[in-house]
Amino acid sequence: MLALGKLLELTLAGHEPSAKIQLTPDGTRLRWLDEGALEVTPPAARDNGLDLLLSAGIHGNETAPIELLDRLLRGIARNELHPAARMLFLFGNPEAMRRGERYVEQDLNRLFSGRHEQTSGFEAIRACDLEHLSATFFGKDTGRTRLHYDLHTAIRGSKIEQFALYPWQEGRAHSRRELERLRAAGIEAVLLQNKSSITFSAYTYAQLGAEAFTLELGKARAFGQNELVNLDLLENALHALIEGREVITGEPTLDGLQLFAVSREIIKHSDSFQLHLPADIENFTELAPGYLLAEDIADTRWVVEEQGARIIFPNPKVRNGLRAGILIVPDDGSGLA
Numbered sequence: 001m002l003a004l005g006k007l008l009e010l011t012l013a014g015h016e017p018s019a020k021i022q023l024t025p026d027g028t029r030l031r032w033l034d035e036g037a038l039e040v041t042p043p044a045a046r047d048n049g050l051d052l053l054l055s056a057g058i059h060g061n062e063t064a065p066i067e068l069l070d071r072l073l074r075g076i077a078r079n080e081l082h083p084a085a086r087m088l089f090l091f092g093n094p095e096a097m098r099r100g101e102r103y104v105e106q107d108l109n110r111l112f113s114g115r116h117e118q119t120s121g122f123e124a125i126r127a128c129d130l131e132h133l134s135a136t137f138f139g140k141d142t143g144r145t146r147l148h149y150d151l152h153t154a155i156r157g158s159k160i161e162q163f164a165l166y167p168w169q170e171g172r173a174h175s176r177r178e179l180e181r182l183r184a185a186g187i188e189a190v191l192l193q194n195k196s197s198i199t200f201s202a203y204t205y206a207q208l209g210a211e212a213f214t215l216e217l218g219k220a221r222a223f224g225q226n227e228l229v230n231l232d233l234l235e236n237a238l239h240a241l242i243e244g245r246e247v248i249t250g251e252p253t254l255d256g257l258q259l260f261a262v263s264r265e266i267i268k269h270s271d272s273f274q275l276h277l278p279a280d281i282e283n284f285t286e287l288a289p290g291y292l293l294a295e296d297i298a299d300t301r302w303v304v305e306e307q308g309a310r311i312i313f314p315n316p317k318v319r320n321g322l323r324a325g326i327l328i329v330p331d332d333g334s335g336l337a
Ligand SMILES: O=C(O)CCC(=O)N[C@@H](CCC(=O)O)C(=O)O
Pocket: 059, 109, 152, 153, 154, 155, 156, 165, 199, 201, 214, 312, 313, 314, 315
């Protein structure tokens, strides 16, 4: 196997490869760009016009998706997978990955779309680098198709194990075709965002014009302990996408895919913030109207008013000013294009 196929190993060891460019026997070019960043270019005759950005490890302890990207890249470097797509592989937060922690100083996935300019430190620099790497990768050629999957796992268990978050941009409709693609890849639910955000997928969606998603793929576990999450459907779908073998048929069907919309983000304003949920509550747990969800400084109370409300990502330990949970409600998909 080509040495650059071991990007994960290189990244965890903090090594810069001596040979930055390598070619597979089928003419695919691998180019190391930066720590945890590798570009894959198919031979021109096979290039199908898709620019595919795959990222994982934005949170360093979310290892199942990191291992998935490692398998894909090794497949390419062994000449077993034959890309028709141009690709950028990114391991988001190498130092946090080495430490097995979500982040080192601050949550990298809250520092995009310029937010890194308002702060400093390790993750701020990395967010800036990741923005440049992805902007350069997608470049100025608008004739190509841009797709970004930012792969994560959740801190807690979930009633719906594999789900996606679809960013939002003014005047832009969410794509039914992209949702069909996700459904075929084993994604069971999609949360349609309705305001801008400072996550990585929100940046590539709104600033770089990519179709972009955060994918949540089970619960965060240490390296080598991910046998409980079955990513076979996603992995097969990614193989087909990478090799340009995807079969697109007629009108997209979303059968079985559950859609949700954000009703409210619960923002933690102060150290007095209290979340009234059991520590082991699962994502997508339903909350009845009238339920007192949280309290904060100045008598702020978060009471559930919505019918069919569910909670995802409840986390009272986030920094003040950040979201400590999302209240979501079922969506009928009428706004899809
Ligand atoms: O389980 C949790 O509480 C967080 C899991 C996670 O890291 N989720 C992402 C979602 C990003 C998005 O909103 O698109 C995050 O919080 O960064």
